[in-house]
Amino acid sequence: MAGAGACKMTIAGALTLPVLRRALPRVVSGDRQLQRSIRWVHAGEVPDIATLLHGGELLLTTGMGIGARRADQRRFVAELAAREVAGIAVELGDPFAGSLPPALVAAAEQRELPLIELHARVPFVAITEAIHTAIVNDQYELLRRTALLQDRFTDLMLRGGGIPAVLAALAEELANPVFLEDGDGRLLHWAAPSAATASDDALGAWAHAPAAAAFGAAAAIRSGGNRPGGRLVCLPVDEPLDPFAPLAVERARIKHAMIKLD
Numbered sequence: 001m002a003g004a005g006a007c008k009m010t011i012a013g014a015l016t017l018p019v020l021r022r023a024l025p026r027v028v029s030g031d032r033q034l035q036r037s038i039r040w041v042h043a044g045e046v047p048d049i050a051t052l053l054h055g056g057e058l059l060l061t062t063g064m065g066i067g068a069r070r071a072d073q074r075r076f077v078a079e080l081a082a083r084e085v086a087g088i089a090v091e092l093g094d095p096f097a098g099s100l101p102p103a104l105v106a107a108a109e110q111r112e113l114p115l116i117e118l119h120a121r122v123p124f125v126a127i128t129e130a131i132h133t134a135i136v137n138d139q140y141e142l143l144r145r146t147a148l149l150q151d152r153f154t155d156l157m158l159r160g161g162g163i164p165a166v167l168a169a170l171a172e173e174l175a176n177p178v179f180l181e182d183g184d185g186r187l188l189h190w191a192a193p194s195a196a197t198a199s200d201d202a203l204g205a206w207a208h209a210p211a212a213a214a215f216g217a218a219a220a221i222r223s224g225g226n227r228p229g230g231r232l233v234c235l236p237v238d239e240p241l242d243p244f245a246p247l248a249v250e251r252a253r254i255k256h257a258m259i260k261l262d
Helices: 013-014 070-082 102-110 126-159 161-174 199-207 242-257
Strands: 025-029 040-043 057-061 087-091 113-117 178-181 187-191 217-221 228-233
Touching: 013 126, 025 102, 040 126, 057 126, 102 113, 126 161, 126 217, 126 242, 161 178, 161 187, 161 228, 161 242, 187 199, 217 242, 228 242
Parallel strands: 040 057, 057 087, 087 113
Antiparallel strands: 025 113, 178 187, 178 228, 217 228
């Protein structure tokens, strides 16, 4: 199953859905931010729509609440950007026909906020249902993979496998090397998914990645007594990490807690 994980729904992913393709979308700003994750979809037409959002939403609107004045348009974008919405999709028509106003586009571009024109009318409920279904399916797939991996770890332990066996299974599942550190940052064990990962490359990446939690997947490990705890880390040396990676590392950490840290 390595490398075939479920992925978060992103702006780019949503734009590939048939229902959104039928809306003839065109990205007019924030094209470098299309990998932003969509947590949920919200449709609304009020000027203070940002107060109803929590962040991560794709906002669907016809623009009726944006306003005709440039100051209103800049404020509308600024408030949504402050809420950290994933993006804005505007169905063209009334009040905006043909294209979105330059002030609105410029404000979104300044904040690198994805802004999308929808040139054909598609019911917002159809777009919402399609994206929400994809999000729920992704979440289900993550839970399914997590349960299967947990069963695999349990089976390894019942067969007498220890930390090396669990790390080997984790590395295989994530298609990347994993490292177990003690509380002083010393390497205790590590495992790679296959012979394709050169030892020098993997160990070199670990040695030069003291802040690995920022771009890898990591979980803190508690230790008994007064000894400092350790850390379990997976680094994207061979493949990018998908949203399954932190869940898998956390499950391995839980299994590790059942095995004494030497």
